[in-house]
Amino acid sequence: MARIPVAQRRRDFIDAAVEVIASNGIDGATTRRIAEQANANVAMLHYCYDSKEDLFADVYEFVATRFREVIEQSDPHTTVLETAQAIMRGVMECYYDSPAFGATTLELINWARRQHGDRGIAVYDQAMQVGLEVLRRVAAEEGVAADVVDEIPYVIGTLSDGFAINFLTYGDRAAAKAQMDITASVLDSWLSARLAAGPAKPARRKRAASA
Template identity: 30%
Template sequence: MARMPSAERRRQLTEAAIRAMTRDGVAGTTTRSICAEAGVSLSVFHYCFDSKQALLESVIAAITEHSVTVVRQAIQPKTTLRETVRAGFQAYWDHVSAHPGEHMLTYELTQYALRQPGFEHLARRQYERYSDTYAELIEQLCDRMGFALRVPVPSLARYLAAMTDGLTLNHLVLGDGSIAADILDTVTDHVASLAADDARTG
């Protein structure tokens, strides 16, 4: 087996865990099945992760980064703020549509963590990560496009995290993607309206 840096090995095992959990569910995924998916020995797994909590935290961070990466690429400044924001939402939604199993896994991870004594902080950190990520993206967009907001960034970040979380779950349950565009258009208009007038005109 080829040697590789421990960080790269952790990434390999994390991605293998995501595939296994998406296929078999969190409760149905074992350390052995993750190792089989990654093609490594149990000793390699235990060298990289000293606990199941550490693995799940890595999985949650990686899944979040999967969708955030495409959003970051999509929200490069365009002609208007509205176009830029809408492109970011569309990139996220395209990821949901292309990887429904991975997004379903995020909800399973939340429920699993909440039901396991001592794991509750993982669910809390998962949702804090959603808001923190939105805050980061909002601040980057404000800097790049030179506008200020009428509301505090953390408040807007929590609002957007709750909106996309609810819309994603709604889609996973009902399977009707046709309503997403209208909702995302509405939220985009709302976000664009929160830019201060002097920043948009100056």
């Protein structure tokens, strides 16, 4: 039997960990369960990773990379509105295609916040930054103000995360498809109005009262 390269074994363990974390949570994601999910033995897992936390760090990086890929692949190079819609639909489809990915993402963010403080928000920061870079490229061609563009990734994150939690709670795939359209319409309504309003006006300073 051909020997499986360590890099492939690591990827197998990452994929297995995503499934196990989604089903059992961080505390229940034992090395034995992860090894069994990967059709390997615990000794092989420990050969590839010095500790379970090292494996979780790779899972965390996998999640962050997946968000970057979804956002970059969702760039249609058209209008800001169409680009924002494509990004959000891409993220929602990612959750829809793999409920385990969504569940593991939420578990890992909470775990990282407890274990590493600010590292727990890194996956959000990275996704937001990639989304912002994509939107800024399109906005520069369309002439959309920077302060409008800066708000969009936050709104996309809020709406898509709400969709993910609802889908994980009820697990209704037929309803989830309809909810994607509803969520997209919310983004469309907000962003269309926001683009029409233009840049936010700076707050007017109050004139000092006369002595």
